[in-house]
Amino acid sequence: MASHLPPKPIAQYEETASGGLAAGAQHAPRGLMRWLLTTNHKEIGTLYLIFSLTMFFIGGIFAMVIRAELFQPGLQLVQPEFFNQMTTMHGLIMVFGAVMPAFVGLANWMVPLQIGAPDMALPRLNNFSFWLLPVAFLMLLSTLVMPGGAPNFGWTFYAPLSTTYAPPSTTFFIFSLHLAGISSILGAINIIATILNLRAPGMRLMDMPLFVWTWLITAFLLIAVMPVLAGVITMMLLDINFGTSFFNAAGGGDPVLFQHLFWFFGHPEVYIMILPAFGIVSVIIPTFARKRLFGYASMVYATASIAILSFLVWAHHMFVVGLPLVAELFFMYSTMLIAVPTGVKVFNWITTLFRGSISFEPPMLFALAFVVLFTIGGFSGLMLAISPADFQYHDTYFVVAHFHYVLVPGAVFAIMAGVYYWLPKWTGHYPHLRLSQWHFWLSVIGVNLTFFPMHFAGLAGMPRRIPDYALQFADFNMVTSLGAFLFGASQLLFVWVVIKCVRGGEKAPARAWEGAEDLEWSVPSPAPLHTFETPPDFQPQQH
Amino acid sequence: MRKRLVLMAAGFAFTGLSQGVLANGWNMPVGVTDVSREIHSLHMIIFWICVVIGIVVFGAMFYSLYRYRHSQGAKATQFHEHTTVEIIWTVIPLLILVGMAVPATATLKTMYDASEADLDVMVTGQQWRWRYDYMGEEVAFTSNLATPRAQIEGSDAKDDSYLLEVDEPLVLPTGRKVRLLLTSDDVIHSWWVPDLAVKQDAVPGFVNENWVRINEPGIYRGQCAELCGRDHGFMPVVVKAVEPEQFDTWLAQRKEAAAQEAMGVDREWSREELMERGEQVYGTICASCHQPDGSGNPPAFPALAGNQALMDDREGHVETVVNGVSGSAMPAFRSTLNPVEIAAVITYERNAWGNETGDVIQPSAIAEQLSD
Numbered sequence: 029m030a031s032h033l034p035p036k037p038i039a040q041y042e043e044t045a046s047g048g049l050a051a052g053a054q055h056a057p058r059g060l061m062r063w064l065l066t067t068n069h070k071e072i073g074t075l076y077l078i079f080s081l082t083m084f085f086i087g088g089i090f091a092m093v094i095r096a097e098l099f100q101p102g103l104q105l106v107q108p109e110f111f112n113q114m115t116t117m118h119g120l121i122m123v124f125g126a127v128m129p130a131f132v133g134l135a136n137w138m139v140p141l142q143i144g145a146p147d148m149a150l151p152r153l154n155n156f157s158f159w160l161l162p163v164a165f166l167m168l169l170s171t172l173v174m175p176g177g178a179p180n181f182g183w184t185f186y187a188p189l190s191t192t193y194a195p196p197s198t199t200f201f202i203f204s205l206h207l208a209g210i211s212s213i214l215g216a217i218n219i220i221a222t223i224l225n226l227r228a229p230g231m232r233l234m235d236m237p238l239f240v241w242t243w244l245i246t247a248f249l250l251i252a253v254m255p256v257l258a259g260v261i262t263m264m265l266l267d268i269n270f271g272t273s274f275f276n277a278a279g280g281g282d283p284v285l286f287q288h289l290f291w292f293f294g295h296p297e298v299y300i301m302i303l304p305a306f307g308i309v310s311v312i313i314p315t316f317a318r319k320r321l322f323g324y325a326s327m328v329y330a331t332a333s334i335a336i337l338s339f340l341v342w343a344h345h346m347f348v349v350g351l352p353l354v355a356e357l358f359f360m361y362s363t364m365l366i367a368v369p370t371g372v373k374v375f376n377w378i379t380t381l382f383r384g385s386i387s388f389e390p391p392m393l394f395a396l397a398f399v400v401l402f403t404i405g406g407f408s409g410l411m412l413a414i415s416p417a418d419f420q421y422h423d424t425y426f427v428v429a430h431f432h433y434v435l436v437p438g439a440v441f442a443i444m445a446g447v448y449y450w451l452p453k454w455t456g457h458y459p460h461l462r463l464s465q466w467h468f469w470l471s472v473i474g475v476n477l478t479f480f481p482m483h484f485a486g487l488a489g490m491p492r493r494i495p496d497y498a499l500q501f502a503d504f505n506m507v508t509s510l511g512a513f514l515f516g517a518s519q520l521l522f523v524w525v526v527i528k529c530v531r532g533g534e535k536a537p538a539r540a541w542e543g544a545e546d547l548e549w550s551v552p553s554p555a556p557l558h559t560f561e562t563p564p565d566f567q568p569q570q571h
Numbered sequence: 572m573r574k575r576l577v578l579m580a581a582g583f584a585f586t587g588l589s590q591g592v593l594a595n596g597w598n599m600p601v602g603v604t605d606v607s608r609e610i611h612s613l614h615m616i617i618f619w620i621c622v623v624i625g626i627v628v629f630g631a632m633f634y635s636l637y638r639y640r641h642s643q644g645a646k647a648t649q650f651h652e653h654t655t656v657e658i659i660w661t662v663i664p665l666l667i668l669v670g671m672a673v674p675a676t677a678t679l680k681t682m683y684d685a686s687e688a689d690l691d692v693m694v695t696g697q698q699w700r701w702r703y704d705y706m707g708e709e710v711a712f713t714s715n716l717a718t719p720r721a722q723i724e725g726s727d728a729k730d731d732s733y734l735l736e737v738d739e740p741l742v743l744p745t746g747r748k749v750r751l752l753l754t755s756d757d758v759i760h761s762w763w764v765p766d767l768a769v770k771q772d773a774v775p776g777f778v779n780e781n782w783v784r785i786n787e788p789g790i791y792r793g794q795c796a797e798l799c800g801r802d803h804g805f806m807p808v809v810v811k812a813v814e815p816e817q818f819d820t821w822l823a824q825r826k827e828a829a830a831q832e833a834m835g836v837d838r839e840w841s842r843e844e845l846m847e848r849g850e851q852v853y854g855t856i857c858a859s860c861h862q863p864d865g866s867g868n869p870p871a872f873p874a875l876a877g878n879q880a881l882m883d884d885r886e887g888h889v890e891t892v893v894n895g896v897s898g899s900a901m902p903a904f905r906s907t908l909n910p911v912e913i914a915a916v917i918t919y920e921r922n923a924w925g926n927e928t929g930d931v932i933q934p935s936a937i938a939e940q941l942s943d
Contacts, residue, residue, distance in 0.1 A: 101729060101733065101734075102722075102723055102724065102725045102729065103723055103724060103725075104725065108801045108802060108803075108804065108805075109801050109868075112798070112800075112801065112803075175870055176870050176871060180800075180801075181798065181800075182798045186758075186759055186797075186798070188757070188758055188759075188775065189758040189759065189798065189799065189800060192758075192899075192900075193698075193757065193758055193800060193900050195871065196870070277774075277775045277776020277777070278775075278776070278897065281776075282776070282777075283759060283774055283775060283776065283777075284774060284777065317639075317647065318641065318647040319647040319648070319649060319651075320649060320651040321651065322650070322651050322652070322653075323651070323652060323653075323657055324651065324652075325652075326657050348761060348770050348771055348772050348796075349772045349774065349779075350771065350772060350774065350777065350779035350780075353679065353680065353683045356679055356683075357676060357679065360672070360675065360676075360679070361672060364668045364671070364672060365668070367664055367668060368661055368664050368665055368668070371660065371661075371664045372657070372660065372661060374628060375628075375660045378628065378631050378632045378635065379656075381632060381635040381636060381639065382631070382635045382639070383635075383639055383647065383648040383650075384635070384639050384645070384647045384648075385639060385640075385641045385645040385646055385647040386635070386636055386639050386640055386641055386645065387640070387641040387642065396632075396636070399632065400629060400632070403625070403628065403629075404625075407621035407624070407625060408621075410617065410621060411614070411617050411618065411621065414613055414614075414617055414671065414675050415675060415679055416609070416610050416613055416675055416678040416679050416682060417599075417610055417613050417614045417617065417675075419610065419682070419768060419769070419770050420599050420610055420614065420765060420768055420770065422761075422770055422796065423761060423763075423770070423796040423797055424796070484597045484598075487597065487598050487599045488596055488597060488598070488599075488600075489600070489765040489793065489794075491763070491794050491795070491796045491803075491804075492796075492798070493798045493803060493804075494794070494803060494804030495804050496723060496734060496804050496805070497734065497804070498732075498733055498734050498735050498792075499729060499731065499733050500596055
């Protein structure tokens with residue numbers, strides 16, 4: 029632990045003996061009502077993170093069912109109907125229930141602390157945004173026990189499979205997605221209002237930590253595309269229950285229209301899940317390289333470019349749907365362009381490492397693994413952009429490999445990096461070093477065993493979303509399943525590390541990491557319930 | 572000594588990797604059409620570009636991680652901006668991308684030129700089979716999964732073409748340009764054969780176009796690539812490519828057989844004949860939803876065995892099979908089954924699994940209803 033021995037805390041606060049979450053809560057309701065009614069950004073952040081972790085495990089159990097069935101060729105454990113429900117629910121839960129709320133939870137905790145604000149700008153709205161989520165996802169999960177089963181049409185729910193041919197529970201799925209969407213929009217409004225209005229005096233936009241910047245841009249993306257999702261699921265609702273024919277060809281509708289609308293939401297959505305990850309990594313790497321982020325301004329511009337381009341690439345998900353040639357070309361070129369700002373980011377991270385003074389604490393391990401493995405996902409993304417080649421890649425395990433590389437060792441590793449980075453601030457204790465390292469290495473090995481062979485299975489011809497497969501794919505699938513079980517089991521270790529860290533461990537000072545510079549490290553660890561009630565004295569770094 | 576060992580290990584790893592990765596079964600197939608070869612070479616070019624960039628980027632990263640370790644007393648040098656460098660690493664990737672876009676555009680243009688085809692085949696996706704219609708030739712048939720249930724459930728050993736075998740493959744001539752017109756009767760499917768580098772969605776209400784000119788005779792196997800419901804994984808595509816003369820002979824035989832079947836409509840069929848034919852049609856068309864024993868899968872797929880309402884309503888039964896049930900998964904079979912098949916399958920359903928109506932539906936009656 030010698031490597032992160034910090035300087036003396038520059039305490040603006042008296043260290044409290046009672047610990048962060050409990051401190052100052054005497055006037056507030058206790059027990060369950062405290063959590064139901066809380067308007068405190070730290071408590072709501074904690075709720076979001078616990079919710080997200082719960083969903084991560086539920087979605088993970090679904091993934092384990094999928095991988096157990098695919099361990100060998102043949103149908104052994106589940107029937108195809110249920111298998112399709114598992115792939116659908118796994119995707120929906122992980123995207124809307126695990127990854128997105130985790131980033132919102134981190135934003136709730138850290139955005140006010142990083143900009144020197146006393147709380148989120150709209151605390152009651154914040155409470156409402158969170159409590160919509162358990163309702164939404166309980167409803168979604170309840171479809172598993174409804175007659176006809178849960179949604180079974182994939183997380184992309186293409187019509188007419190999700191309308192005319194869908195199980196009766198689809199209406200509940202639509203309502204739950206509406207609730208989750210409202211929650212996201214309200215959360216995004218809150219984050220924008222907080223960042224634009226509550227920065228410490230003297231903090232210009234270009235002084236904000238990259239995590240705050242990426243979240244600001246993400247929030248605008250959310251506000252732009254969540255209504256599109258709401259629109260498309262409302263059209264589904266009307267098709268299913270009120271006899272309209274938006275997506276029903278027999279009634280003059282257009283099934284391909286569904287895909288245009290869905291991916292106009294869906295592509296920005298995938299950046300919603302990765303931009304905050306970029307922000308976390310851009311904060312962690314400089315800390316443990318003990319060196320300022322290289323190219324701060326170009327990082328901001330690259331993030332904004334990616335966000336803008338994300339509105340112009342949606343039909344690369346639809347290269348084989350029968351688009352006209354000009355559309356194929358347009359979307360191929362625009363998609364290839366995304367490699368440029370993304371490349372700039374990777375180059376900037378590596379140049380930040382160059383001639384730094386690098387140590388390898390758990391947050392840094394996850395951040396470094398993020399850079400390597402996200403880049404591998406970026407490479408397969410570049411390959412997928414080549415439209416003629418996509419006629420072979422499309423809807424195969426190559427695509428599954430691609431998006432899991434950017435989402436699991438991408439988004440999820442960044443979230444874990446963030447959790448390890450900020451746990452000392454949240455709990456006042458360092459996470460147990462050995463256990464954290466075990467968690468990291470088992471996760472890295474597990475994640476690569478799981479997702480790397482998928483590239484080969486896909487290239488060799490294995491389509492996505494099949495419950496059984498031809499014999500030539502058997503070896504790849506067995507390795508993938510073993511990797512998945514390892515990865516899944518390793519996450520139990522993560523829970524243990526977090527619980528252990530909440531309950532005790534090596535005490536962390538205010539500035540828990542030697543190279544950490546942002547404002548959150550000026551408040552005590554654990555952070556008291558109320559921080560920055562008077563704005564901090566912010567000294568911008570000279571650009 | 573240690574260095575040499577490391578080098579040797581790295582050498583083995585690299586050759587092993589490149590052989591392994593490039594070997595058949597690990598990589599995209601080169602395929603048997605000019606287009607599939609072009610796509611394969613595009614794939615390999617972009618792959619090697621990524622490998623080279625990866626070596627440079629990760630090399631620089633791991634060098635920095637090793638060289639500038641805090642534990643080795645490295646002191647950070649504070650620098651955080653360099654406009655020239657940032658312009659260079661924006662422009663170079665841009666140039667690489669332009670270099671990649673040029674051949675990709677050319678290939679795409681070739682793939683989109685389905686003009687001047689020698690043969691048109693309509694490919695219709697149905698849950699969960701493909702229907703092939705040789706347009707203008709009066710030859711059409713459905714192609715169903717041929718893998719026995721026992722192999723899927725594990726009671727029999729799986730054969731080599733497990734899940735990639737059909738009762739009747741799509742037969743195509745080599746050397747001729749075949750235009751594929753794709754559509755669907757129900758949900759979106761996607762017709763894919765890796766060796767032909769054709770993957771095209773079959774969308775209900777739309778007709779998509781693709782084409783193929785196969786260079787070598789052989790059997791090429793693929794699958795439905797777009798999630799289309801329960802048996803999406805059990806919807807293989809098999810293309811049998813034969814020499815043109817052989818193809819012409821085959822087509823003539825199929826035409827003859829189709830004409831024979833059409834004549835059968837007018838004659839009186841016995842109950843036994845209809846039951847036998849009906850069982851076969853039921854097994855390939857209906858059983859995937861309504862189950863081999865007619866027990867169905869409610870609520871989406873009602874039971875037929877012991878379905879009293881259905882047995883009491885003979886006209887309704889015929890109507891359901893002929894015209895489908897709108898807003899449900901039950902398709903209209905008026906254009907995909909011929910009158911003999913429709914009459915046989917309804918006769919079968921009304922007299923199997925304990926249904927004892929004794930009804931015999933004649934093909935001629937169905938033909939009359941269809942012509943109304």
